[in-house]
Amino acid sequence: MRVEEPLVCAVNHDQARERHGRTTVVVLRPFAYTLPDGSRTVRVPPTYLTDFASIPTFARWVIPPFGRHAIAAVLHDWLYTIGQPGRRGEADDIFREALKELGVGLTRRAAMHAAVRAGGGGAYDRAGADWNASFMDWRTGGATVPAPSREAFFNDAWPAGVPTVDL
Template identity: 40%
Template structure:
């Protein structure tokens, strides 16, 4: 099991952020130790989508590791943005997050990376996967709209 620490222990900092009271240790491909005191917002999900994926859930540990990799390892040049997002998806799989949810959450963080100049490098490499996941996610919505409009 890639997560070597138990459930996260946190204290609320403000309306959206939480401070770790116990470190989070992840032994996946990138091997991460998120230190006590690190502040996270868990999963950065737009409020409109909280009905499907709230900021915390079965994927909380993976979200903490993802936040840490983006704020500490990515700026230091230890990893690339696509590697960070891939590790997020793999970490969610180790937590038994469902197939559809983990791929949709991966697509969300990849789209966020495309829109962020700091995280954008390497986006073309993941574009085919990203477009496929996005198209599969939007297909039921498009079908529903077509049914309503026709």
């Protein structure tokens, strides 16, 4: 898998910051993934809050939120958090490609991709409304936003002021 740094996270213990009863974690270091053809690099900033794979409760016995697919899930969550208009399909395809690179089996990979295609529209469309709740200082539990708007990250931009080193 083409990652520049390991995915380093801290488990969030604040139940108020859970997502629909799912535990969340805070990304502690900038994290990047480059597509196999080198055409795009997706960067996830520190302080980003994720629940890994957003698996509905009834399906978690088949596919748990955390597993071999975790890195792909964080990338996908981030792309949905940005919610750049017209790029949802691309976000889902990057998820599928990352799953493949991580060694997720064909059947599970196809099921996970089909699930985000079928059920992810609402989350993608809420991107702007959820922006300020998508970041957290792992030390204090307080909100922290790396850029004034999600638009600052459109087209894989890395806005000035976003940390590029460990926090």
